[in-house]
Amino acid sequence: MMMENEEAKPLAYVPEIVLKKRKTNEEWAIKRRERFEQRKLKSKQDRKLVFKRAEQFIQEFRTKELDFVHMKQRRKLRKGSSVIPESKLLFIIRIRSTNSAMHPKARKILHRLRLGKMFCGVFVKANDGLMEMLQMVEPYVTYGYPNLKSVKELVFKKGYGNINKQSVPLTDNNIVEEALGKHGILCIEDIVHEIATGGPHFKDVTHFLWPFKLNRPEGALQGRKTPFKDGGDSGNREDHINELINLMN
Numbered sequence: 001m002m003m004e005n006e007e008a009k010p011l012a013y014v015p016e017i018v019l020k021k022r023k024t025n026e027e028w029a030i031k032r033r034e035r036f037e038q039r040k041l042k043s044k045q046d047r048k049l050v051f052k053r054a055e056q057f058i059q060e061f062r063t064k065e066l067d068f069v070h071m072k073q074r075r076k077l078r079k080g081s082s083v084i085p086e087s088k089l090l091f092i093i094r095i096r097s098t099n100s101a102m103h104p105k106a107r108k109i110l111h112r113l114r115l116g117k118m119f120c121g122v123f124v125k126a127n128d129g130l131m132e133m134l135q136m137v138e139p140y141v142t143y144g145y146p147n148l149k150s151v152k153e154l155v156f157k158k159g160y161g162n163i164n165k166q167s168v169p170l171t172d173n174n175i176v177e178e179a180l181g182k183h184g185i186l187c188i189e190d191i192v193h194e195i196a197t198g199g200p201h202f203k204d205v206t207h208f209l210w211p212f213k214l215n216r217p218e219g220a221l222q223g224r225k226t227p228f229k230d231g232g233d234s235g236n237r238e239d240h241i242n243e244l245i246n247l248m249n
Contacts, residue, residue: 086145086238087126087145088125088126088198089123089124089125089126089145089146089151089195089196089198090123090124090125090126090130090143090144090145090146091121091122091123091124091143091144091145091146091150091154091241091245092113092115092121092122092124092134092141092142092143093119093120093121093141093142093143093214093241093244093245093248094110094115094117094118094119094120094121094140094141095118095119095140095141095142095221095233095234096118096139096140096141096234097118102140105136106136106137106140109133109136109137110137110140110141112133113133113137113141114211115140115141115211116211117211117213119213119214119215119216119248120211120212120213120214121154121211121212121214121245121248122206122211122212123146123151123195123206123209124206125198125202125203138227138234138235139234140234141234141235142228142233142234142235142236142237142241142244143235143236143237143241144236144237144238144239144240144241144242144244145238145239145241145242146241146242146245147239147242148192148196149242150241150242150245150246150249151192151195151196152192152196153245153246153249154212154245154249155170155188155191155192155195155209156170156188156192157249158212158213158214158249159188159191159209159212160209160210160213161175161176161179161208161209161210162207162208162209162210163175163179167210170188170191173186173187173188176188176190176191179208180201180204180205180208183201183204183205184201185201185204185205191205191209214245214248214249215247215248215249216248217244217247217248218247220244220247220248221233228240
């Protein structure tokens, strides 16, 4: 038959350069499609992130404003009740960390009290202005009346002096004499006495001392924002502050 006798036609020849170009075009098209899908996915993720940030910003703003409202309410309650501490000497401990939802005024008060970090503590003399500040930042702090034993153990165990803006451990009375000798305070025992008695150079001594860095008390603080008198963690513990100091020292 004619078809059987007819010789098979050779396959069309495609130059190698054309094949390479075709392959390159296909690879480029695949990469382009992948980039497009990546941009599409990133755009979708960015839109979600913007929405989330806006939502988070609104929530933080509302929380800050609520914090400020509570601050004003506590201040108003204190003015009405005229709370006067039983002891002029107080020890304040920061028990809650700073977060983005904290009102700037509360943050400013904490820094003014030198309570910039969680679980740090300072000695202060009670006065009307101080009690007003404590009332405004009550959810973030606890305080009370330290006894002589607590004062002595804090100074000897955790005492650091501020020497040229550097935190220096009080291991040598010469450090104390050099910094406070002009006030007649020559040794660590003198520091303890000045704090415990609320002496005339109390402010000089307490500002020389670095805020005390305390240990996290295991099981003693449950994160409750309610006042200590109502079963919470914050506010005035009165003499019970000594139990907490003992756990954290």
